[in-house]
Amino acid sequence: MTQPGPVPKPPTLRDVAQRAGVHSGTASRALNPRTRSMVNSDTVKRVLRAAAALGYEPNPIARSLRTNKTHTVGMFIPDVSNPLFSSMVRGVERVLSEQDYALLLADTDNSVERESSLYTALRGRQVDGLVIATAQRDSPLIDRMLTDQVPFVLVNRVSLEHSTLAVTGDEASGVRQAVAHLAGLGHTRIAYLAGPQRTSTGVVRLAAFRQSMLEHGFTPLPEEIVECASWSEEAGSEAMARLCAAGLAATAVVAGNDMIAAGCYDVLREFGIGCPDDVSVIGFNDMPFVDKFSPPLTTVRLPNRELGEEGAALLLDRMAGQAPIAKTIVLPVSLVVRGSTAPPR
Amino acid sequence: MTQPGPVPKPPTLRDVAQRAGVHSGTASRALNPRTRSMVNSDTVKRVLRAAAALGYEPNPIARSLRTNKTHTVGMFIPDVSNPLFSSMVRGVERVLSEQDYALLLADTDNSVERESSLYTALRGRQVDGLVIATAQRDSPLIDRMLTDQVPFVLVNRVSLEHSTLAVTGDEASGVRQAVAHLAGLGHTRIAYLAGPQRTSTGVVRLAAFRQSMLEHGFTPLPEEIVECASWSEEAGSEAMARLCAAGLAATAVVAGNDMIAAGCYDVLREFGIGCPDDVSVIGFNDMPFVDKFSPPLTTVRLPNRELGEEGAALLLDRMAGQAPIAKTIVLPVSLVVRGSTAPPR
Numbered sequence: 070m071t072q073p074g075p076v077p078k079p080p081t082l083r084d085v086a087q088r089a090g091v092h093s094g095t096a097s098r099a100l101n102p103r104t105r106s107m108v109n110s111d112t113v114k115r116v117l118r119a120a121a122a123l124g125y126e127p128n129p130i131a132r133s134l135r136t137n138k139t140h141t142v143g144m145f146i147p148d149v150s151n152p153l154f155s156s157m158v159r160g161v162e163r164v165l166s167e168q169d170y171a172l173l174l175a176d177t178d179n180s181v182e183r184e185s186s187l188y189t190a191l192r193g194r195q196v197d198g199l200v201i202a203t204a205q206r207d208s209p210l211i212d213r214m215l216t217d218q219v220p221f222v223l224v225n226r227v228s229l230e231h232s233t234l235a236v237t238g239d240e241a242s243g244v245r246q247a248v249a250h251l252a253g254l255g256h257t258r259i260a261y262l263a264g265p266q267r268t269s270t271g272v273v274r275l276a277a278f279r280q281s282m283l284e285h286g287f288t289p290l291p292e293e294i295v296e297c298a299s300w301s302e303e304a305g306s307e308a309m310a311r312l313c314a315a316g317l318a319a320t321a322v323v324a325g326n327d328m329i330a331a332g333c334y335d336v337l338r339e340f341g342i343g344c345p346d347d348v349s350v351i352g353f354n355d356m357p358f359v360d361k362f363s364p365p366l367t368t369v370r371l372p373n374r375e376l377g378e379e380g381a382a383l384l385l386d387r388m389a390g391q392a393p394i395a396k397t398i399v400l401p402v403s404l405v406v407r408g409s410t411a412p413p414r
Numbered sequence: 415m416t417q418p419g420p421v422p423k424p425p426t427l428r429d430v431a432q433r434a435g436v437h438s439g440t441a442s443r444a445l446n447p448r449t450r451s452m453v454n455s456d457t458v459k460r461v462l463r464a465a466a467a468l469g470y471e472p473n474p475i476a477r478s479l480r481t482n483k484t485h486t487v488g489m490f491i492p493d494v495s496n497p498l499f500s501s502m503v504r505g506v507e508r509v510l511s512e513q514d515y516a517l518l519l520a521d522t523d524n525s526v527e528r529e530s531s532l533y534t535a536l537r538g539r540q541v542d543g544l545v546i547a548t549a550q551r552d553s554p555l556i557d558r559m560l561t562d563q564v565p566f567v568l569v570n571r572v573s574l575e576h577s578t579l580a581v582t583g584d585e586a587s588g589v590r591q592a593v594a595h596l597a598g599l600g601h602t603r604i605a606y607l608a609g610p611q612r613t614s615t616g617v618v619r620l621a622a623f624r625q626s627m628l629e630h631g632f633t634p635l636p637e638e639i640v641e642c643a644s645w646s647e648e649a650g651s652e653a654m655a656r657l658c659a660a661g662l663a664a665t666a667v668v669a670g671n672d673m674i675a676a677g678c679y680d681v682l683r684e685f686g687i688g689c690p691d692d693v694s695v696i697g698f699n700d701m702p703f704v705d706k707f708s709p710p711l712t713t714v715r716l717p718n719r720e721l722g723e724e725g726a727a728l729l730l731d732r733m734a735g736q737a738p739i740a741k742t743i744v745l746p747v748s749l750v751v752r753g754s755t756a757p758p759r
Contacts, residue, residue: 139535141535143518149494149499149500149504150497150501150504150702152702152703155494155495156495158494158521159494159495159523162523166528169531171520171531171534171535172521173488173519173520173532173535174494174520174521175516175517176517176519178504178507186514186516187516187518190484190486190516191518195540331703331706358703358707361676361703361706361707361708362707363706363707364708
């Protein structure tokens with residue numbers, strides 16, 4: 070089957086968003102009658118005017134019938150048991166379903182081997198593109214996708230070696246806000262439970278922590294920065310137990326993510342250390358249910374749903390030949406202060 | 415390509431489990447060197463002896479090279495944001511990966527339309543079989559799978575219309591344990607926040623609640639049984655707000671699942687009603703993190719991981735032509751008593 074010759078490129082969701090001066094996720098919500106009420110009415114008007122001016126046509130089915138597409142996108146997530154990713158998945162689904170794409174999920178359980186066999190299962194004619202939320206630095210996945218010329222977008226991570234499409238939260242700003250909040254409360258000895266350094270997010274967040282501490286004139290002791298074996302509750306417990314067993318001198322702990330922070334809670338209780346009375350704890354991600362913890366967790370809120378929405382919009386544009394091969398979108402993050410942080414005793 | 419003629423059927427994981435007198439999940443863990451330490455050593459010996467006696471060969475790759483299989487299984491989940499399903503997914507993955515099957519996940523977001531288009535995306539040569547954890551009663555999915563002769567297994571649900579392969583927890587026993595626990599504490603007025611009655615689990619759990627109340631000689635008022643619009647925190651909040659606005663006379667609330675129970679927490683706080691001092695709350699599922707809630711949630715523990723493991727083992731046997739087309743496995747459940755239940759004031 071031969072491909073049709075070049076045709077004038079129709080305007081994309083991203084073009085509409087750009088013209089209206091909003092994020093693609095916002096434009097997408099404004100264009101969909103079912104989600105329109107979530108958007109400010111002035112913004113809705115601006116987006117609809119931009120769509121009309123450009124002649125934007127949201128449903129590409131008629132166009133794609135001539136092509137060989139499966140209308141299916143795959144998404145790699147590193148850990149189905151981390152609720153963080155469910156919000157991203159929902160964001161991806163919302164944007165894809167508007168254009169009648171189905172999403173298949175592949176959970177790698179943080180294993181490079183499993184990632185590789187899942188990629189083999191998804192490759193070929195089975196998916197038109199991939200959303201990658203896994204972040205193993207030593208994975209050959211990105212190389213394979215580039216070789217196979219499969220359209221893909223990274224979400225919640227960037228590649229340290231390749232230029233690609235990527236959507237990420239402003240991780241460094243998040244860590245900086247966490248340290249500034251603790252410094253503002255009067256903490257000077259702050260420990261860090263780092264995520265695994267084989268992942269790109271682990272590396273980026275730890276570097277931001279060291280930098281933020283420097284900016285406040287604080288010098289963390291080497292033994293007060295502990296690398297967790299994984300991004301899990303169990304690994305957080307183990308790391309926190311090591312800190313406590315060594316005689317915890319820090320009055321605050323910043324955790325690499327909320328799962329690690331959840332692991333801290335159990336250990337602090339076991340050691341009879343009060344949170345936040347004796348030790349403040351800060352997480353990262355604002356995953357579902359951490360507002361119901363006892364005490365409710367102070368954490369950095371990533372715009373998880375928007376990360377998924379922006380990633381999906383970028384991928385759709387790329388699959389339509391409308392986006393560049395490399396471009397990084399950085400979305401703002403914010404600190405959510407709850408009950409797990411307080412001034413030091 | 416023609417299929418090879420009939421060959422003597424090799425022994426399956428299920429044959430080994432049956433001979434050793436254990437569940438397939440346990441047999442699978444005992445046979446895998448990486449998970450063996452999770453099983454009692456006497457059981458491991460019994461399983462290994464059974465495998466040796468039967469000539470069981472765990473790796474079917476050599477056999478399947480002659481066939482047309484994709485070595486990929488699909489799994490439908492109703493809500494990627496409900497942490498309950500992550501444990502089931504992990505159970506399915508563990509058993510499948512031992513036999514080098516890849517698992518693709520499809521999140522239906524409780525939509526029959528989305529389920530239908532995801533099924534279309536997965537059908538054909540793309541998967542060898544399906545694990546179904548969605549439970550919409552009006553879905554045509556089961557009919558389509560039967561027509562297409564796709565091997566499938568239901569987990570955490572049963573079909574009310576068809577005889578199929580299914581693995582489920584003993585739901586009625588779970589609800590009975592919850593009501594008996596409350597009765598034992600002295601509660602007699604117990605409200606019920608039911609899951610949506612368009613789902614099979616919603617129907618089964620509500621029927622069990624009515625039956626258990628009858629057995630204790632309690633008569634719930636019609637207005638104290640509220641159907642939630644979905645299995646979500648938001649729907650739980652709405653239903654609980656309706657109960658509270660009507661002047662809550664019950665001293666205990668049994669929720670259809672933990673997400674609905676989580677929705678109760680916020681509303682009770684808003685209305686200034688103490689839990690468990692004024693009202694006891696019980697959930698269902700024991701999903702991750704409910705032990706960290708304030709107060710920690712009393713709930714019915716479903717063996718989620720085992721549900722996934724048993725389901726995957728049954729499906730693998732079915733795909734190998736070794737299991738019957740219809741068979742239901744019911745696994746025991748247990749009440750986990752935590753801080754959200756106490757005697758009535």
